[in-house]
Amino acid sequence: YTCPFPTQAAMQFMNHAVIMTYSFNPMLNPILVFRMVSLSTLHGMSNLSCFAFACYGALLVSEPSCDIEEGHSMGRVATEIMNMLGASEMTPRVCAIVHGFINIYKEPWQACLGKHLEAYESGASVGDVEYAITNLYQRNNTANDCGEKLVTLSLHYEECAKRAFQHNLMTLWRSSVIKHQLILDLMGIEQNAFAPYDSGASEESCFASARQS
Numbered sequence: 001y002t003c004p005f006p007t008q009a010a011m012q013f014m015n016h017a018v019i020m021t022y023s024f025n026p027m028l029n030p031i032l033v034f035r036m037v038s039l040s041t042l043h044g045m046s047n048l049s050c051f052a053f054a055c056y057g058a059l060l061v062s063e064p065s066c067d068i069e070e071g072h073s074m075g076r077v078a079t080e081i082m083n084m085l086g087a088s089e090m091t092p093r094v095c096a097i098v099h100g101f102i103n104i105y106k107e108p109w110q111a112c113l114g115k116h117l118e119a120y121e122s123g124a125s126v127g128d129v130e131y132a133i134t135n136l137y138q139r140n141n142t143a144n145d146c147g148e149k150l151v152t153l154s155l156h157y158e159e160c161a162k163r164a165f166q167h168n169l170m171t172l173w174r175s176s177v178i179k180h181q182l183i184l185d186l187m188g189i190e191q192n193a194f195a196p197y198d199s200g201a202s203e204e205s206c207f208a209s210a211r212q213s
Contacts, residue, residue, distance in 0.1 A: 007039050011048040018055060019130075023171070030059055047087035054078035054097035061102055068105045075102040092123030092131035100138040109142050116142065129167050136160045137172050140179070154183045158193070165197055173197075174206040 014032045021029040036052035057074030060067045075098040082090050096119065099112040116139035123132025140156045161176035181193035181203060194201035 004043060007043045008046045008048070011036055011039060011046055011052070015048050015051060018051075033059060045081060045085060047082075047085055047090055050078045050082035050085070050087055050090050051093045051097070052078075053081060054094045054102070058097050058101040061105055071102050072106045088122065089126045089128065092119040092126075092128045092135055095119035095122075096131050096134045096138060100135075104142075109146050112142050113139055113146070130169060133160065133164050133167065133169055133172055136163065137176060140176070144179075150183050150187050154180060154187070157183065161193070162196075170209075174209070177201075178203055178206055 014036050018029060018032045018036070021032060033052060033055040036048070037056050040046070040049035040052055053074050057071040057078060059065070060071030060074060062071075065071075078094050078098060081087075082094050095115055099115045099119075103112060116135040119135040120132045120139070123129065123135065136156075137160050140153065140160055143156065144153055157176050157180040161173055161180055164170075164173035164176055177193050177197070184191050184193055194203075194206075
């Protein structure tokens with residue numbers, strides 16, 4: 001049983017609003033997630049329902065509940081709904097939440113690396129550029145935590161920064177280029193990671209911009 005069109009329209013609106021409120025209005029974010037889950041359970045599932053349950057699982061594993069088991073269960077539910085409905089276009093979004101925020105508490109981090117790359121390729125193929133590059137960035141962070149060689153990490157963060165900049169995803173660009181610069185510094189390489197984008201950009205200016213936004 002799938003939800004009617006008016007409910008799908010509401011789900012689509014909240015799908016975009018959830019992304020924005022995560023950064024700019026954190027108090028509203030859980031309300032939207034709960035509403036999406038509620039609409040799914042009351043009116044039937046849509047392709048966006050898997051994203052709703054994934055976000056719900058991420059909330060469960062976070063403060064103040066810290067319910068790892070239930071959150072992990074909701075992550076599995078999200079994946080099963082996506083597969084059941086054949087909602088392959090939701091792969092990058094569901095993967096970013098499930099493997100980036102939930103499964104890291106229950107499964108080996110190395111197991112997430114391939115999932116993020118698959119989600120990146122899926123997002124690139126369906127045009128979900130934001131979450132494609134989000135998965136690329138998450139993959140790099142996880143690889144860093146797993147001890148990947150700095151030389152390899154440097155190339156991966158540089159590539160992620162380039163793609164984020166090309167698509168005007170400035171938050172992902174700032175995060176990637178700063179980490180690229182930090183790795184270059186750790187390797188003792190005198191190179192300005194910001195130079196290809198703006199000769200006046202620096203870690204300090206990026207931090208200042210992030211604080212303002």
